[in-house]
Amino acid sequence: MRAVVVALGKIGLPLAVKIAMAGHEVVGCDVDPRVVELVNAGLEPFPGEAGLQEALGEVVASGRLRATTETTAAVSAGAELVVAVPPLIVDADANPDFRIIDAVVADIGRGLQPQTVVSIETTIPVGTTRSRISPALAELCGLRAEEGFFCVHSPERVYSGRIFADLETYPKLIGGLSEAGERRAAELYEGFLGAEVWRLGSAEAAELTKLAETTYRDVNIALVNEFARFADRHGIDLGLVIEAANSQPFSHLHQPGVAVGGHCIPVYPRFYLSGDPSARLPAAARAVNEAMPAYVVDVLAEALDEGLARARVLILGVSYRGGVKETAFSGAFPLAAELRARGAIPVATDPLYDAGELRALGFEPWGGEPVAAAVLQADHHQFTELAPRDLPGLRVLVDGRGTLDPQTWRAEGVVFRRIGRG
Ligand SMILES: NC(=O)c1ccc[n+]([C@@H]2O[C@H](COP(=O)([O-])OP(=O)(O)OC[C@H]3O[C@@H](n4cnc5c(N)ncnc54)[C@H](O)[C@@H]3O)[C@@H](O)[C@H]2O)c1
Numbered sequence: 001m002r003a004v005v006v007a008l009g010k011i012g013l014p015l016a017v018k019i020a021m022a023g024h025e026v027v028g029c030d031v032d033p034r035v036v037e038l039v040n041a042g043l044e045p046f047p048g049e050a051g052l053q054e055a056l057g058e059v060v061a062s063g064r065l066r067a068t069t070e071t072t073a074a075v076s077a078g079a080e081l082v083v084a085v086p087p088l089i090v091d092a093d094a095n096p097d098f099r100i101i102d103a104v105v106a107d108i109g110r111g112l113q114p115q116t117v118v119s120i121e122t123t124i125p126v127g128t129t130r131s132r133i134s135p136a137l138a139e140l141c142g143l144r145a146e147e148g149f150f151c152v153h154s155p156e157r158v159y160s161g162r163i164f165a166d167l168e169t170y171p172k173l174i175g176g177l178s179e180a181g182e183r184r185a186a187e188l189y190e191g192f193l194g195a196e197v198w199r200l201g202s203a204e205a206a207e208l209t210k211l212a213e214t215t216y217r218d219v220n221i222a223l224v225n226e227f228a229r230f231a232d233r234h235g236i237d238l239g240l241v242i243e244a245a246n247s248q249p250f251s252h253l254h255q256p257g258v259a260v261g262g263h264c265i266p267v268y269p270r271f272y273l274s275g276d277p278s279a280r281l282p283a284a285a286r287a288v289n290e291a292m293p294a295y296v297v298d299v300l301a302e303a304l305d306e307g308l309a310r311a312r313v314l315i316l317g318v319s320y321r322g323g324v325k326e327t328a329f330s331g332a333f334p335l336a337a338e339l340r341a342r343g344a345i346p347v348a349t350d351p352l353y354d355a356g357e358l359r360a361l362g363f364e365p366w367g368g369e370p371v372a373a374a375v376l377q378a379d380h381h382q383f384t385e386l387a388p389r390d391l392p393g394l395r396v397l398v399d400g401r402g403t404l405d406p407q408t409w410r411a412e413g414v415v416f417r418r419i420g421r422g
Helices: 012-021 033-040 052-061 071-076 098-111 128-141 163-169 179-190 204-235 236-246 267-277 281-290 291-301 332-341 355-359 381-385 408-410
Strands: 003-007 023-031 065-068 083-086 117-120 149-151 172-176 197-199 314-316 345-349 373-377 398-400 414-418
Touching: 003 012, 003 071, 003 098, 012 023, 012 052, 012 065, 012 083, 012 163, 023 071, 052 065, 052 163, 065 071, 071 098, 083 098, 098 128, 117 128, 117 179, 128 149, 128 204, 149 179, 149 204, 172 179, 172 204, 179 197, 204 236, 204 267, 204 281, 204 291, 204 332, 236 281, 281 291, 291 332, 291 373, 291 398, 291 414, 314 332, 332 345, 332 408, 408 414
Parallel strands: 003 023, 003 083, 023 065, 083 117, 117 149, 172 197, 314 345, 314 373, 373 398, 398 414
Antiparallel strands: 149 172
16 A cells, blocks of 8 residues: 555654554655654654654665655655544634644645545544535545545544554544445555454544543543532542442543643533534533632632732642643643732742743743742642652642642641542
8 A cells, every 4th residue: 555644743653654564655744844854864753652763763764654745746646545634723712723634635635646545533523524624625636525536534542652552452433425435444544553443434423433532531520520529518538439439330430630631631522512512511511620720729728828819829730731741721821820810929840841931831930939839730740759848838739630648748737638638
């Protein structure tokens, strides 16, 4: 098979390498000449993806993968499969901005050859493949959709850092706009994946599956966040409750926390709601989760005797979760805004960001000066090593992720609060 992979980001590059590792000829396309240059030199453009450097070096050296900035030329040279996984940018309210996807689709459409299967892996609102992508391809290439070329949606479901393992284990979902197109796409994916390929019967079913699994997680977290507030009012340890409830196989309660951040979980329920605006539960779950940073500030204000006005409050971690250098929809932003709105002075520290990077993100970097209170926002493992002597002046610590040891702090007279722990 000859395949073209468009957008060599954290998802697209490992996928291109994976196809080449199965013995196929792959051309990877990216608008960023630096990415293209590095890939052609066999060097990974970003760190942190297990096994990528070794595999990339191997497939580039063997000539099975090469990269280019010329997407249209790569597609017009002929390929059985064109996979595109560009980012879909969203605004602060998670409204999608289709400009990058539209540009990629235009580049592909201008070069599309008869009988090619185009697979869009980017997470998109339901109906986008049928109403936006396929018609744009047809108009540009002059071929009839689902006769002259085929278009499918195959949602990317992997987890950055362990993509090769996930590609071998998670079923690959494919939904087409015709029976023939979906069948052809499934055969092509089976030609390089170890995991099962599942045909879903329509692009809409494949689009909805990705939105359903992510919206499920958002709703689940919102439910435990509600339970956490209740548990706090009644002095119940929700950690124990969750463990006990989940000992029964039908219960899969997640953990409560200060915020739901990242590219996916806060965003994809909004994509779902854009197609089903009357759906109540996903909207309510979003509202519950978005209210958590303010709730954490309530907990803090209640515990801090002198009140929040002019209190210096340290935000521990600006990443959206521990272990990743990524601030998309991070809870650190609403937390800082809420603290400021109540007259406090938020300062921030994060082992993955230096002072200049923190400033560029809008945070005042903490320089080790005394702080009245602190909130654990991102569960970086480095924070579990913290001791009271590291935070001079600290009187209240709110653990927004449930990962710190209360005794370490209480033993030194710090008021320790944990969300959902009474
Ligand atoms: N990162 C994740 O953990 C993750 C997980 C699941 C799904 N996804 C999906 O994958 C998509 C892509 O995410 P990513 O993390 O790989 O993004 P990324 O930011 O790492 O990479 C995007 C790449 O696209 C390139 N690009 C932009 N415009 C282009 C164009 N017009 N033509 C060609 N290349 C172009 C950029 O130069 C960049 O190299 C997301 O939108 C999401 O739907 C990501």
